[in-house]
Amino acid sequence: MHTSWLTAEQYAVLSSQPQAAFISPLPAFDCLSIDGVDNRKYLQGQTTCDVNSLTDSTFLHGAHCDAKGKMWSQFYLLADAEKLIAIAFRDEMAASYAQWKKFGVFSKVSFEPGQSHFAVFGISGDGAGQLVQQLGFNPDNSNLTPGQLYRQNAYTLLVLAPDHFLLLTSLDAGKALMQQSLPFAAPTAWLAQHIKHGFSYLEQALIGELVPQMLNLQALNAISFTKGCYMGQETVARLKYRGGNKRAAYILSAQTDELPVAGSAIEIQLGENWRRTGQVVNAANINNQLWLIAVLPNDTTAADTLRLSSDSAPLLHIEPLPYLLN
Template structure:
């Protein structure tokens, strides 16, 4: 993978064998910068999170939906000076950017994809707080808070789980150091085990926020007022009707299924399609994935990944409550 801040050689040398704390370049995650006098108001009407809760010391997790409540993207949002910055996986960020630009012509708001300006890293692993301090950051007090150092911003997503955003020039310098750099799959595994999803192309425009547990990870405000898709999202909360949720599954296999791959449930001697893969990562023949399944699934149910190998899947506990 080639970017202006990460060379092919550097990317190829990244390893999954790093022990302890690590920092992983995430070239598949990108930044959209939004400016203009109407930027705050515009995003407030386009997202599930409440921008009135955004401060200089925190960030927001949210989603961008269409009029039917189906998601274009899941993102993390923070501010710097008069600019709003959105971090998301490239597929979903591209989808949301198209929609935001389409309707943004009616507001005083500008969009900059910033591919030439910012780099994204993921930090994690045991004793990652020491690595955070080594990089010059004050530790964010709690999940949802951020810390700044020069032109870089560190977001604490969960325990031992961070995103780091910095200008390309600073990222290039960072890649020349002797820090414990690791493959992105190590960070993505942690993201999955924290029950945090992102949208890859097959699921964009296909699922509502509650299907990916966004109500459980503080990504939906039910008090902020109107936004695109709010009617559907609010109805699912107050009237019920959502029958699906996201679960963590694990298997021993060398396969790496793509988003949208089928998951089947055993019913006596038969198998029935009941769900699909959201995100997956495979490290040393260990597969971890997030799956969209019926919300009455239990660890006692027998699940498999539909493939030539019929890979059996084990359900792992979520780190949060869905209730």
């Protein structure tokens, strides 16, 4: 765990089993500031989202692909005055930063890692809307629309789902927030909720391995099919219009004490035998309840018998996605 701004003492007391709404420090999520007069134009040609549609009250979920359509990262992008700020898991943020910086020399654009400037938190759980209000935000709880962004002093709130949020703060404000009497929880608690909402991020083992549709990004409004050319667009568009994609992200659960790493194999039973059918993307285990988001063939159904490829080989159950695939 990358804990540059979170002390060991603070981390040690975080609950892994919150009973209601909670806020989790997410020190493994990094930020990148993108500045310069060409910053929007440059990212428009690099990402799956329509950067030109970004406003002061919205953010974008998007992906950054290589020329073959395989993802370096998926991220959340917002505007901060003339700058753009991308938020992503540290592994994928580092991968995209290296690529953007390499090719950015041909544009009027600059990049600054945000570890020394920002802190990232996650908010989720039953009553998360009320916790958001406790932090000083006043959104209408009946209209917490995914993609909306709210600002309150040094806080910026990103609505991922009506009860699931990211909170970006200045580093000083984040440290001060940790001193308040709030229902703090471990990052694992937020990750479990992230998985239950059908979201994911890329850990090192899967960077450059998956196309956006394999993680359901078309269903999460993270791909624009009307914006024009961008890196990897030919592959991403072909999968939509020619139906070439045969895999999707599934939510799986199991009763086990295991915590598989990204890329771990998932097997399907075929008669008396088992065959590899997919792989783990993200995993969280809380009190022996395992939650996974995994890439499987998109014709996998609840009637299929799945297991984790491991010594104990626990059976996996398919959970419903909270959104429709298209």
